[in-house]
Amino acid sequence: AAALPRRPIRELPDELVSQIAAGEVVERPASVVRELVDNALDAGASQINVKLMAGGVRSIVVEDDGIGIASAELPLALRRHATSKIGSLDDLEAVSTMGFRGEALAAIASVADVSLLSRTASAPHALRLDARSGELGPAARAVGTSVEVRELFFNTPARRKFLKSDSTELAHALEAVRRHALARPDVGFAVWHEGKLVAQWRPARLDQRIRDVLGEEFLEGSRPVEHAAGPLTIQGRTALPELSRARADQQYVFVNGRYVRDRLIAHGVRSAYEDVLHGQRQPAYVLFATIVPELVDVNVHPTKIEVRFRDGRAVHQAVHRAVEGALAVSRAGEVAQAPA
Numbered sequence: 001a002a003a004l005p006r007r008p009i010r011e012l013p014d015e016l017v018s019q020i021a022a023g024e025v026v027e028r029p030a031s032v033v034r035e036l037v038d039n040a041l042d043a044g045a046s047q048i049n050v051k052l053m054a055g056g057v058r059s060i061v062v063e064d065d066g067i068g069i070a071s072a073e074l075p076l077a078l079r080r081h082a083t084s085k086i087g088s089l090d091d092l093e094a095v096s097t098m099g100f101r102g103e104a105l106a107a108i109a110s111v112a113d114v115s116l117l118s119r120t121a122s123a124p125h126a127l128r129l130d131a132r133s134g135e136l137g138p139a140a141r142a143v144g145t146s147v148e149v150r151e152l153f154f155n156t157p158a159r160r161k162f163l164k165s166d167s168t169e170l171a172h173a174l175e176a177v178r179r180h181a182l183a184r185p186d187v188g189f190a191v192w193h194e195g196k197l198v199a200q201w202r203p204a205r206l207d208q209r210i211r212d213v214l215g216e217e218f219l220e221g222s223r224p225v226e227h228a229a230g231p232l233t234i235q236g237r238t239a240l241p242e243l244s245r246a247r248a249d250q251q252y253v254f255v256n257g258r259y260v261r262d263r264l265i266a267h268g269v270r271s272a273y274e275d276v277l278h279g280q281r282q283p284a285y286v287l288f289a290t291i292v293p294e295l296v297d298v299n300v301h302p303t304k305i306e307v308r309f310r311d312g313r314a315v316h317q318a319v320h321r322a323v324e325g326a327l328a329v330s331r332a333g334e335v336a337q338a339p340a
């Protein structure tokens, strides 16, 4: 230890701090898509278009018809910890937007070429800001925002090496949009790859959206879930055992509209299938948990894919009962239908 030279403590330059933060938030093109679509939804968009080139590695464009960014704030949108969504700890505890960390655009701009094109309802025209050059100028666009992200990880070759084939990256990006599409059936989504339309979901009611995203088979082979337990409600659809899968690839859980991975909820669901699913078979489900914001902490993980519940046991129990109830009704329903 005595031989180790002491190095001075230094504050890291802003750019490097952002790149380190980007490591947590931006893993691949799909992460960029997720963040940009989150922003579009927070802006009240009713139609969101995602355009990808080379699986999103070469470029990702997300266009929305939301409220836009005020001209004067365009440079601010790219700054770290700059957000219009919260301003205090109280806001954070009751947060209802997808974003609140003010980190995504800054993180993305530190590992890719980003430009913002936006127009608010009161602006005479749109403005375009190129993040790298800082160039700001007038542009043509209807009210809303387009964010363009080019050459992801161009300046971090080590990260770029972790990217998979274009088709794999495209599949991940599509999955990211699929999750948003399930969470927001009222919003239209369209995805293009290399100029070709590869997915399109028009605004619909939830059941129709579930059919559009997961297919007729899932809708027909699943039962509605509807359960209220105090400050918590569980809704959605859960598939009959016949639709169980070898992989856990059709398990969608949303907490207050946000897609999450939660072991507690997954376990609660699985336990409701205990008697009817054998071995490693995985149930398929789409569940929406709605809970008073104060009872769930969404600020646990930089990508917010994990949440922490104040009362995990109550959530587990509610999920178990909700799914058990849905499956039991379906069995009783089939018996009851027989004489009719």
Ligand code: ADP
Pocket (backbone or CB within 6 Å): 035, 039, 040, 043, 064, 066, 067, 068, 069, 077, 078, 082, 083, 084, 085, 098, 099, 100, 101, 102, 103, 104, 105, 106, 144, 145
């Ligand atoms: P956060 O979403 O956590 O606030 P971001 O870095 O994703 O952080 O975005 C920073 C800010 O830029 C947002 O708070 C919002 O004001 C603005 N913004 C980003 N994308 C959009 C968009 N598509 N439409 C309108 N405003 C946007």
Ligand code: MG
Pocket (backbone or CB within 6 Å): 035, 038, 039, 098, 099, 100, 102, 104, 105
């Ligand atoms: Mg955001």
